Amino acid sequence: MRTMTAYPSSPGSFRNVFVFLGALVVFGFFFAMSQYDIRHTEEIPSIGKLTGTQEELITARVKLEVQNALVNHVIGAAWDSTSSKQDLYAITELPDSKRLRILVTGGAGFVGSHLVDRLMMAGHEVIVVDNFFTGRKKNVMHWVGHSNFQLISHDVVEPIMLEVDQIYHLACPASPPHYQYNPIKTIKTSTMGTINMLGLAKRVQARVLLTSTSEVYGDPEVHPQPESYWGNVNPIGPRACYDEGKRVAETMMYAYKQQDGVDVRVARIFNTFGPRMHPNDGRVVSNFIIQALQNKDITIYGSGEQTRSFQYVDDLVEGLIKLMNGNYDQPTNIGNPDEYTVNEFAEFIKELTKSGSKIMHLEATTDDPRKRRPDISVAKKEIGWQPVVDVKSGLTKTIEYFSKVLEESGEIVPTGPDATKPKPKNEGG
Numbered sequence: 001m002r003t004m005t006a007y008p009s010s011p012g013s014f015r016n017v018f019v020f021l022g023a024l025v026v027f028g029f030f031f032a033m034s035q036y037d038i039r040h041t042e043e044i045p046s047i048g049k050l051t052g053t054q055e056e057l058i059t060a061r062v063k064l065e066v067q068n069a070l071v072n073h074v075i076g077a078a079w080d081s082t083s084s085k086q087d088l089y090a091i092t093e094l095p096d097s098k099r100l101r102i103l104v105t106g107g108a109g110f111v112g113s114h115l116v117d118r119l120m121m122a123g124h125e126v127i128v129v130d131n132f133f134t135g136r137k138k139n140v141m142h143w144v145g146h147s148n149f150q151l152i153s154h155d156v157v158e159p160i161m162l163e164v165d166q167i168y169h170l171a172c173p174a175s176p177p178h179y180q181y182n183p184i185k186t187i188k189t190s191t192m193g194t195i196n197m198l199g200l201a202k203r204v205q206a207r208v209l210l211t212s213t214s215e216v217y218g219d220p221e222v223h224p225q226p227e228s229y230w231g232n233v234n235p236i237g238p239r240a241c242y243d244e245g246k247r248v249a250e251t252m253m254y255a256y257k258q259q260d261g262v263d264v265r266v267a268r269i270f271n272t273f274g275p276r277m278h279p280n281d282g283r284v285v286s287n288f289i290i291q292a293l294q295n296k297d298i299t300i301y302g303s304g305e306q307t308r309s310f311q312y313v314d315d316l317v318e319g320l321i322k323l324m325n326g327n328y329d330q331p332t333n334i335g336n337p338d339e340y341t342v343n344e345f346a347e348f349i350k351e352l353t354k355s356g357s358k359i360m361h362l363e364a365t366t367d368d369p370r371k372r373r374p375d376i377s378v379a380k381k382e383i384g385w386q387p388v389v390d391v392k393s394g395l396t397k398t399i400e401y402f403s404k405v406l407e408e409s410g411e412i413v414p415t416g417p418d419a420t421k422p423k424p425k426n427e428g429g
């Protein structure tokens, strides 16, 4: 009878050892493969890039959801992941009797999103309507999920039925290359969009504020421009789709006021800048900052002797809110009278960014207004408003913002003077 020995030298034991080692290798291989296979990298808003197994990522997501829920609903605040600093917005708790339902058309745009922040922080219910032509979801993403906030993808050229107390009607591309890209659409947005908002205001008896523009003064022959000046606009030039579109929008506001008693406000906004300007915007402030930060040539259109007066976005938002909630219903200039030639402005940006950029003069654009500066006596007297942010500190914040955008996106090619579509995906243009 054969007895089984425990000697390792026996053939049976060798086989066992081989089987064991083989199993170990196979297990090790599959274990390594499985670890390799299920590791993912995922971009989580407000945390950034995370790498981990499915389980780790799910845990991170759950933690984020809980944190957001706490922040949004319990503490009453939201993180702004798009600003240069992680600003924590504190929200005022308003009683039902004081909480308004406010519609902001174009609320995902540069100015609109700052207005939305202020209205949300004041404790109101805010509905944003935007077609995302120049507006970006990321500008209002920090409010998504908040019970006071609603984001609707909708083009104001089509009517919309909502129940609201106030309407801030901002929707319209505002940068010359963007509004000239599809002039017919720009005219439709200003005319049909405003008719639709006025129809809505009439139906629900809401107060409606139109963001008009200093461009209603065209290439002004009066300087600075008071609201009583009727302007000097070329009705068939490349800027007419915007200038005349806003002029007729103003006309419609006062026709609805006279004929139907609609409660209207009209803000004439002068050149405004600040964080969340589209990197592909093409206007002078974003272009010069983006060029200077990359030490690229600064592009001046024409002689550079034309002037503009620049206001920081926070001042504008304060002015819009004061105008909306005051008693004055005639057109009101909202701008900072601090006036610069474009040449001076280019030097100023170079100095603030400590840039080695060279100045490059390109051909002047058609009908470019030669000077622009607001007379703000009406705003001071009627709504008690004037700008409080000096241009230098506003620019410093904007430069900080664009430095962060550049860090994230790499090279940005600024938009030139020609009509162009905004490039939401490749923000580098």
Ligand SMILES: O=C(O)[C@H]1O[C@H](OP(=O)(O)OP(=O)(O)OC[C@H]2O[C@@H](n3ccc(=O)[nH]c3=O)[C@H](O)[C@@H]2O)[C@H](O)[C@@H](O)[C@@H]1O
Binding pocket: 174, 175, 176, 212, 213, 214, 215, 269, 270, 271, 272, 282, 283, 284, 285, 287, 288, 299, 300, 301, 302, 306, 308, 342, 365, 368, 369
């Ligand atoms: O803010 C306003 O009051 C209105 O005017 C602006 O139009 P504009 O003043 O021509 O704005 P920019 O495109 O920023 O141009 C300002 C000046 O800088 C010049 N520019 C612009 C961009 C650039 O790269 N280089 C340059 O020299 C323009 O030719 C113009 O003389 C915008 O059209 C509107 O959004 C707005 O309603």
